[in-house]
Amino acid sequence: MKTEQDYIKDLTEIRSIMERSTKFLTLTGWAGIMIGIYALAGAYIGYKLSYFDNNADVYNNIVTTEKPAIILNLFLLAIGILILSLGTAIFLSYKKSKKTGDSLWNAAARRLVINMAIPLVTGGLFILILYSKGLIGLIAPVSLIFYGMALLNGSKFTFEEYKYLGIIEIMLGLLASLFIGYGLLFWIIGFGVMHIVYGIYMHLRYEK
């Protein structure tokens, strides 16, 4: 005969399995902090490389051929930061999964990746199209908006807090599209500061 305690334990176990089998919980706060730092460093290098702060690169101005070398450098820089960020997040998750005994690449991880990849790839392609049409000023807002959408979509399969980070990124992206000349500033807030703030929050909340 089971006791009341047993039934309560049953319920706790059910809850835990439902969560563990649908959510990817090996993301770490440290990854967020590191990604934020990379983004800030990248923004600084990018600023040094060139900052065209003219509102001229706004919606209707189609000038692309002016600074192809700089644009290529910025593009390589962005790709570099992306790879570094992904690498750090995967590495830290791998370390955490070793500690908790969960496997890294489980059904929940696959779902998270697929659900984030669709908006991210869409956004990436859209940015390439914007670039090819010379709408460079829109790249920062569009990257923030699509990243926010990816977080919002992925948050169902990991910590729920990422939903709010996603909404913040979307709002920053919309604001950035109103103030085109300040793209880099919004980029710094969205990808740099917000990641660090969120990373610290997640670290204190779940890893202390």
Next chain:
Amino acid sequence: MKAILDSLNKAFESRVRLGIMSALAVNNSLDFSALKEYLDVTDGNLASHLKALEKEEYVVMKKSFVGRKPNTSFYITMLGKKAFEEHLTALEKLIKSQK
């Protein structure tokens, strides 16, 4: 009190079976190794509990091939989902009644 106890499903007495049902209730399908990982049980133990649930027609097994490797995945049936939900409701009532 007695009535509530009776409404608890005997098939879910074991915690492993409850675990299997919980995991399958929130996933379309899971393969054997994923279930094993979530529940932290041995192959033989998991297989025998799965077989018992299959016999009740609460879960179904589907064999397929991933490349050349055989892959066994499990789904919850409509009947299984209903039984599991009823069991949860009964557990809830039981705990409430003792408060």
